[in-house]
Amino acid sequence: MKSFLQTTSLCLIFLLLLIHSGFAQQKTIKGVVSDEKGLPVPGVSIMVKGTQQGTSTNGDGGYTINVPSASSMLIFRAIGYATREVAATSSVLNVSIRETTGDLDEVVVKGFGAQQKKITVTGSVSTISGKDLVSTSVANVSNMLIGNAPGVSGLQQSGEPGRNGSAIYIRGVSTYAGSTDPLIVIDGVPEPPEQTYSRLNSMDANEIESLNILKDASSTAVYGVRGANGVIIVTTKRGKVGKPVLSASTNFGFTTAANLPKNVSSYDFAVMRNEAIRTEQSTYGVSAFNDLIFDANDLWKFANNRDYLPSEVAAYPGLNDAQRAALNASPALYYSSRDLFKDQFGGRGPQQQFNLNIAGGTEKVKYYTSLGYFSQGSILQNTDYFGANTNSTYNRYNFLSNFDINAVKNLAISVNLSGQFGTTVGPGIDGGTSLGDRYKIIMQYLYDTNAMMAPGIIENKLINSIAGNPGTPSNPLGRKIGSLLGNQNSIRNLLASGSETTYDSRLSGRIGAKYTMDYLTKGLSLRANVNYENNYSKATTYRVTLPEYSVRRNPVDPNVLDFFGGERTSSGTFNPNPNHNSVNRTFYVDAGIDYARTFGSHNVTALVLGNAQKYYLPFDNFNTPSGNMGLVANVAYNYKEKYLAEVSVGYNGTEQFAEGRRFGLFPAYSAGWVMSNESFFPKNDYFTFFKIRASYGLSG
Template sequence: MGKGILSFSYVLRVTLFLLFVVSHMSLYAQSDKIISGVVSDQSGVPLPGVSIVVKGTATGTVTDFDGNFSISVSSPKAVLVFSYVGFITQEKPASSKQPFNIALEEDIQSLNEVVIVGYGSQKKETVTGAISTIKGSELTDVPTSNLSTAITGKLPGVVTIQSSGRPGEDAANIFIRGQSTWVDSSPLIIVDGVERRTFSQIAPNEVESISVLKDASSTAVYGVKGANGVILITTKRGEVGRQKISVSADLGAQQPINIPNFLGSYDHLLLRKQASINDGLNIENDPLISDESLEGFRLGEDIFRYPNLKWYDKAIKSLSFQQKYNVNISGGTEKVKYFVSLGYLNQDGMFKYTNTHNRYSSDTDFKRFNFRSNLDFKVNKFQTLSANISGRKDTKNGFPNISNVFQSLIAQVPYAFPIYNPDGSYAAIAGQGNPIVKIAESGYDRTDVNNYDIVGSLKNDLSFITDGLTLDMNLSYNSSTGSTKSYREQAGTFQYNSVRDDYDQITEYSPLSYTGESPTTTFTRLGIQANMRYTKTIGKSKINTTLVYNQQNDKSNTSNPFVLMGYAGRLEYDFDGKYLAEINAGYNGSENFAPGNQFGFFPAASLGYVISNENFMMPLSSVVTFLKIRGSAGLVGNDKIGGSRFLWQGLYQYLPATGSRLQYIGFGTTNPSSLGGIYETRTENRLLTWEKSLKQNIGLDAKFFGNRLLDITIDVFNEHRTDILMSARSLLNTTGIPSPQYNIGEVKNWGYEIDVSHRNTIGEVGYSLRGWYSFARNEIINYDDPSGTPVMQKYAGYRIGQYRGYKVLGYFTSQEEIDNSPDHSTLGGPIIPGDLRYQDTNGDNKITEADIQPIGFSQVPEIIYSITPEVSWKGFTLNATLQGAANASVLFTSNAGFEFGGAAGGGQVTTMHQDYWTVDNQNASYPSLHLNPQHSNKNVNSFHLKSGNYVRLRNVQLSFELPELFCKKLNIKNMRIVLSGNNLKTWSKVEGFDPETVDQKGESYPQQKVYNLGININL
């Protein structure tokens, strides 16, 4: 990596120098002609602030309030470029006759923009469903290696939670409009019309657009798979024209965004002493906290007798690096069009000591090679053959048992032993391994995964039968194989005895050896699809129909084969561009359910009214450019009801005639005989079915002031999810058979989304500002709470995933208050002033598990929002995404929350624990300290449940596009240089850990902050 670092530094210096030189370039020439004129719109209204630039130079001006301009040109061959936000850019030779009166044409492309929908596409103007879209070009500059995290903060209603930052395992969990089920809320993923299991490792440079389908009208065609929303990814294709070659290179530096601030040995032991006193322990029996010992740790002069190690800090690099390279080649003729993409990603892990003896690397690095080829062949006048071929090879490396290593890093006390002994050997003590040894010399695992996707399609224009009729057919194949090779070693570790000045061996050395390969996992998916469309215009009426048949066969060596088949249909009606109607339906069958209960029908309908196209709105057209209201309702399903195949079937377990437990039937007491039997582990339920979701949505789309100043989208939605699979809780389990599973769960989910954007040009400065806000709240209606369950113990009426624990009312401030309060000692003592005081929910004057109640929120935020400003000037563009979440909670226990990790005599403490309660510090932020891991304070409660609200500077990009004349000298079309960052700053109330984490113990790989330098060249 040394060469990589030198390369990064060198490129950075050269780029900064180039930016400085180019930004100060100017053209010195005598102006020999002054051109004047007026710029207006098509109706003759003058346009102020129109940018006029001499093409290929930095010479420019803007129109005044009345649309007038004057500019000097140095050559009669010069070309003037007129640009204005919301209007089509025009070019005009300087040699044209004067006066220069230019009438710009309004750019209505955003209304005519095509939006990808299920099994087809629609004009954005006529869409009646709730759909959010983003172009792939908006993601390529985001310096993240994972596409699922690149969309964070970009799409209203899309919640992303990244639980790990480990290279190769940094995909985000995605929720569309919150949660409506506690089983599986993951959306359906469709890539180029074909269902895929994931999209996280698709390179952003390959992506043309992403559409997120959120309501029933847009997802009903996916039937039993559409209830959780659908993400449609369309990859790039070739276009007719000369060959285009795009080359990009990105070099990034990474560092963890949150590191827990653990205390050093001296401060740690001071808190240990106070905790011992609080627990009534005799501190004279603990030599670690004697005056002599504390003074030794304070001075820190003898690192072997008085070690002081913050293990987490020691193990983590200050910077790690990542590299990304991509080449796109596209072009075509009327006969053949092509798009080819090659990419390479190399991410280093964040750990030190991973190549100590240059024998192997145990760092958590990740490499990805990706390839895509999208080809279109015009076979004849009526047929086009397309072939999409893509592949990806992922290689993930790392030391074994990474979660165990993180546990060691945050649990190992700082005073136990140093990394190395005086003689250079690894240090350890009995029962406590050296965390650095686990990283550096425990061996490594190398996982290789190969993915291949092939889609062949034939598009048939059947206009020779009747105008507007087409038939598309495709055959798709997906293959994924993976395996892990393991290598293990064990370093010798020793405990140094400073009194005897010798060593006791803790572990013996074992050389690196190959320990085997995990069984190769294989997955294949074969799909066929036929799509017939018919378009007809009759007067002012436009009718579009779509009929689809699809079948999917999945095979894996780890599960039974799976077959899904279905039909889908869509009917669109558009009258005069004003009145819109759409009917969608899916009819799906899944063999995962019992015969006779395998097919379902999922209908939906939507209406739209484009008010701005009415004649009575014409006088307001200069203000109200576009105004549409829309509404939809329908039924969709979710077949992700559990990980097991054939959940409806009963299961039985054979009990042997012998065993260490009473797993058999015995006869007699003297020389007893035994007989095996069969035990029913799951009761059959042939009525088992998928979840059903009834969704309603009302929306408004509006554009004001010439399609440039204000763009507003508002959606209000409601969902009623029924038939959620769960074990019956109200049935008494008296038979010894686990409670059967039924479709009895029920949830309501409702909310709204507001998306507002503004863009304009002032002089030579173009700017835009977008902000959106999404709210989604769920409520459990039925969780089969047993009759007589106390209200606070029920799940009905509360939220999915809402935490449950003791509600903290404050601190005990005196012994008298403790004596006059409900008994807390049943949860672990001693209870002293400064301890947490819980609410006696059931009023029985003692705190027990019966007082546990819903507290806080769930980990999935109810509120997400984003603000994205952008400013551009003379080739420079600066944009940022500020993203946030609210109404979320995160629980921290063990070493992430409790003092001393909740472990007797061990575990770490942080700066948070230093502000503990005492008589002289009653406004402390932390309660009294205790060594007792079972103390009342260390239960799940509202004190340790922290706010998961945060605001994050998700990404920032500063780009510069070199002038055209300069690029011509380099024989390239254009060049962009981009400085960018990701996860640059987070504001939250969580200390030392990420508020987005789902790991309450703090033992997961932290998210990474990235600083990136990128160069993009188009040839």
């Protein structure tokens, strides 16, 4: 009995020692995760290497985690930062992580939300961060792309506020629906081809997390026919775990014309015009323009900036010597030289932007909300005349709210709500429904003017040099230019076109769900997205009857101006513009299966997804629907991030093609070799990365 008790006691003591040893191996680590500037980083994922044990940093960057032993390794991961592994050698472990702008660990968003590390991407993809976009401080996102990515060029068709976006060309020009525009995808939702840049250029750049440009067939094949001209994928910002972070930003600036054409003098213009008329006469035998040639007396007035010859002043009755001397010394009103381009486009367009956003959340709910305001003026000189105005302005309000909700186990819900409300005021150009048309018409007003036309507004009166009877003392040049060059100047035509006010509003709502099925096999998940967008546009043109005058210097007192004309038959009228009144609706849905898993050194990702989109765009009073649908598959593989391969296929179609020819198959293949990850590659600070890649595919 005594022996049994001794044996039992020894076993209990040994068991207690084992338990104590097990607890002793558990170690609590505390610390703060900060960036390179020493600022805390919330939402950093911290995992014990080789286990499923982990935590994340709070709003102050702090964390607490238990590790099995002092030899454990902690892995710190965060979007936008390089992954770091640190040994758990101390109970207080403060860690600094660095941002990965342009880093190979950066995650790239590809077609239909697929994500890969930049180092493993085998297609041609360029990434622009939201920070880089905001730093450009230009009016809209399409202009921000120019010069920020290789293979991307653009053409700005107009400088009008609210209409000054650029057409983007990715690796040249191809076609889809007669268009050369790339496909724009915002938070996974493609924009209709008829409104390619509408929503993109209405976005506040402060809302954008990143922008990825897909340029080759291996990247765009999943979009099929719609990816013919490349794809621009826009990802907006989302909340992170941590305390609410309130941010505000503002900037102010001015826009000016970088270069303006220079006018010749009125004398040079008159000489060249005479030569043009004589050439016309000698070539076609036309004699009707004989009276339009400027004679020697006219040329003297142009050369000397005078409205009267000395002989005309001497012959004028009732003037004394002082009055004649004053009239001879008075500068011309009609024969003078003017810099018409500077007069019309020499202004400064003020620009200002404000943004206020808040972000934060818990493990259950994360949120990001942004409010923005943008205002831009025009370089057109601001002339206000009887309610008509030559200036252009653009004002826009933005809001964006993104929510990520982990309500139940394995199910994640994402909700996006956004809106843009803009008001554009500019010349009411007839027939100017496109940016190119408006620009051409406005410039035509200027080109139809000439160097000796009237100087616009004098003493709050619009001077039209051809008003009245040609050849009268009040209109000395009417007989020479009226029938050949029209009867108005550019300021008059801009004022007469009226003022067009366009109201645009865009509301978009998206809800997405992701269901993780790790209980079946690790890395498997289902997802679905539904999006509805409503665009409303309305335009009204206000036109007035303009009182127009001719002017001359009073011969008795040249400092006094005599005005002729000025009749006004009616007041202003408001007219709706049917070309700009519309309500456009877009409905989008997709559903798919994702798979991502690592087997030792082998990394595999796969995607199978179906999608459909329907949009209703009113043309010619018909609310005609149009749509497309497709099926997508993608598989990517890499071994130790050295040997890379990817296969993609898109099978999709559009109602814009004839029956029987609406669908097409678009396969693509790509491979890569990260030679710099090989052991034989020389390690130095100058040549740090080298990758060979090749791709082949079929795109729209």
